[in-house]
Amino acid sequence: MIPVTANAANAANAPFDQWMQHIQQSVEQTLDALLPPADTVPTVLHAAMRYAALGGGKRVRPLLVYAAGDLSDAPHGLLERAAAAVEMIHVYSLVHDDMPCMDDDALRRGKPTVHVQYDEATALLVGDALQAQAFAVLAVPDAELASDGAARQLAMLGLLTHAAGSGGMCGGQAIDLASVGVNLSLAQLEQMHQLKTGALLRASVLLGAWSGARPDAADIAALEIYARAIGLAFQVIDDVLDATADSATLGKTAGKDAADNKPTYVSLLGLEASVALAHRLRDEAHAALEQFGARARRLREIADLIVQRKA
Template sequence: MTPAFDDWMKTVQAASERDLAAYLPGPDVVPTKLHQAMRYALLGGGKRVRPLLVYAAGALFGADEALLSRAAAAVEMIHAYSLVHDDMPCMDDDELRRGKPTVHVAYDEATALLVGDALQSQAFLVLSEAAPCERLVPMLRLLAHASGSAGMCGGQAIDLDSVGLSLTLEQLEQMHQLKTGALLRASVVLGALAGKTLDAAETAALNTYARAIGLAFQVVDDVLDATADSATLGKTAGKDAADNKPTYVSILGLEPSRALAQQLRLDAHAALAPFGDKALRLRELADLIVQRKA
């Protein structure tokens, strides 16, 4: 019998938390301050959307659990490093993340910089130490591409350069396909690659799904930033508007943005049709991304 979605999600989240703790240096390992700050940044918080996507995509092809564990941990480490750097004064300058002080506030700016650097390196170390298979190098290449200037970092650069500017909807979509979407797509494809080498049709379907949920994730983020409070979000609410950043809400308006998120959810479901019942968890995650309240 298939577990209920909430039970499955809690199981994966708990497993990811244990794995992340195990894949990090211990808090008593020198340099202790850096390792303690890395654990502060990574553990005990977050929805673990990316690990959930890794495991859900792995279910399509009966993926190896040990490889899924490392892929999920690696992509979450990249995500956490991006948040640490994103919160720093030279970037978005925020003092709250996941309901607690950001790393540069809890420690200091130099430590926060090193935490991000070290988490990025640790991600590739963790994935590279998986049992050898013909798909491991493509998985490492995929994660590197999604993390760099053609992916997450490139999107962040565009975001910083766009403050105070009027972007078209197409320009905003391009930015978020890189900043948020690239790592979400990597999560999906990494999970699938943990099971098999993908053919062209499988790759196209998963890319279409990932594109839809990547945009939906950002659209919902923009809606929540405009409507929720800081206690609910676990980060500073209304910051995009205060910083004069272009968002889906500022370009489309609130209700059209909500409608767009719902259409993207339907697009994600449609992309999964070739996989049938095996894609249940991916469909449920698309629903979670669009319907979340924080």
């Protein structure tokens, strides 16, 4: 089992909102430091990368990295880089997802999408560059790690690579694009979203766990169950919000899934049943964390946040 530590116990004492705000600010500062300066050639590309990555977002994936890192007293430097890397992958996916060849959206995080603010070619390059930067950041050697540090970082790179590729996020997006106007079964819809959304959330949890003391098989199994549950819950609530909230609240175009004739949990199950499913998944996530006791408080609170969010 992952050992109990004084640092993990102390972190659990802060109110969740305060802890979340601290992590969000820390991630913003880390991204600001790790992204190329806007005045460095090629200036337009670097300015656009910073436009996409800074100044917005809930930072759910970095929150998961830090929360799972609390279980094992992970060194702060590696958690910083793991959180920044997974957020760079997430932002790159949003930039590409918003392009005319994908979902063709003009609003993201309350401001014009990158291809609207700049142009399509720049948006394509922003996504490519953010993906490369993520792996460069995660590959930096960390002196705080034990003798198996290099092997552990290699495993972490493998986790993020798989989550971002055709067996994860990109594969899910491909299925999503091929499913417009198609009546998917519940199992097919879950498979699509486990890849498109769930894979990177899973990687975030496991990256945090692997940043500290090596987790054993029982720990990994529990975190896998947790990650699967919150990954699906996140998408269910996304579908609910797309059907019920407005664009100003969401920071992106509302009602777009229905307009584009995309299969969603709401279109398949209905609104009330979708909300009930999200709550059942939240309960599954909580149950999976029982073996960690109070140390998993942050992970439980993030599961609650995912289901209770309004944007």
